Amino acid sequence: AQKVTQAQTEISVVEKEDVTLDCVYETRDTTYYLFWYKQPPSGELVFLIRRNSFDEQNEISGRYSWNFQKSTSSFNFTITASQVVDSAVYFCALSSANQAGTALIFGKGTTLSVSS
Amino acid sequence: ETGVTQTPRHLVMGMTNKKSLKCEQHLGHNAMYWYKQSAKKPLELMFVYNFKEQTENNSVPSRFSPECPNSSHLFLHLHTLQPEDSALYLCASSQGGVNTEAFFGQGTRLTVV
Numbered sequence: 001a002q003k004v005t006q007a008q009t010e011i012s013v014v015e016k017e018d019v020t021l022d023c024v025y026e027t028r029d030t031t032y033y034l035f036w037y038k039q040p041p042s043g044e045l046v047f048l049i050r051r052n053s054f055d056e057q058n059e060i061s062g063r064y065s066w067n068f069q070k071s072t073s074s075f076n077f078t079i080t081a082s083q084v085v086d087s088a089v090y091f092c093a094l095s096s097a098n099q100a101g102t103a104l105i106f107g108k109g110t111t112l113s114v115s116s
Numbered sequence: 117e118t119g120v121t122q123t124p125r126h127l128v129m130g131m132t133n134k135k136s137l138k139c140e141q142h143l144g145h146n147a148m149y150w151y152k153q154s155a156k157k158p159l160e161l162m163f164v165y166n167f168k169e170q171t172e173n174n175s176v177p178s179r180f181s182p183e184c185p186n187s188s189h190l191f192l193h194l195h196t197l198q199p200e201d202s203a204l205y206l207c208a209s210s211q212g213g214v215n216t217e218a219f220f221g222q223g224t225r226l227t228v229v
Contacts, residue, residue, distance in 0.1 A: 004158075033215050043204060045220035052215060091159065095214050103149055103172065104218055106159040 002027050004094050006107035013082050014115055021077045021110045023092030029053075032096035034068065034075045035104060039089040051075065082114045119143045122207050122221035129197065130229055137192040137224045139207030145219070147212035148190040150182060153204040153223070165190060166212050197228045 003026040093104040164172035208218040
């Protein structure tokens with residue numbers, strides 16, 4: 001079965017703090033893809049990153065970085081020097097080559113609140 | 117013009133009403149999706165269309181009826197809904213491959229009274 005777990009329901013930080021959002025996934029497939037999305041108050045999910053199961057290199061994009069570890073089935077997301085505009089719900093998602101329809105399976109999301 | 121457009125943004129309907137949600141994508145994608153987002157729950161996949169053909173129905177009650185007349189348009193027809201169907205309904209599109217990200221609309225906030 002495919003499953004994504006985001007154990008942190010809500011996180012509150014003060015501006016300029018670093019924050020890590022956890023994501024743990026379950027799949028029996030050897031080929032799969034992991035994603036992170038951001039959902040601001042406007043409601044639209046915004047794509048942040050895609051990572052395939054064969055590429056364990058960590059990635060950095062500005063203040064965002066992602067740590068993919070197959071050994072622990074985790075794909076964690078870190079925001080460095082957080083800003084108020086980072087306040088949103090963040091979703092981790094999974095898709096795999098054997099999953100019918102190739103649609104994304106999402107975790108429950110982590111609500112991040114950044115105060116000034 | 118955004119890539120995926122949903123209308124209406126907000127909808128209030130009675131349990132005996134019939135209404136439709138509309139989604140349009142301007143990205144040239146081949147796959148379109150309906151997701152339901154309820155409070156405290158993960159995004160639930162409802163329906164998947166690839167090249168206008170429905171490829172997945174996640175045990176959705178028949179009071180929800182999707183329609184995909186072409187690759188750019190997707191509808192969700194609603195009738196005799198229940199209050200627990202109140203949620204944010206999100207439409208998405210993608211190229212269709214397992215490795216492609218989905219692009220989402222802003223959703224329709226549905227309230228059933």
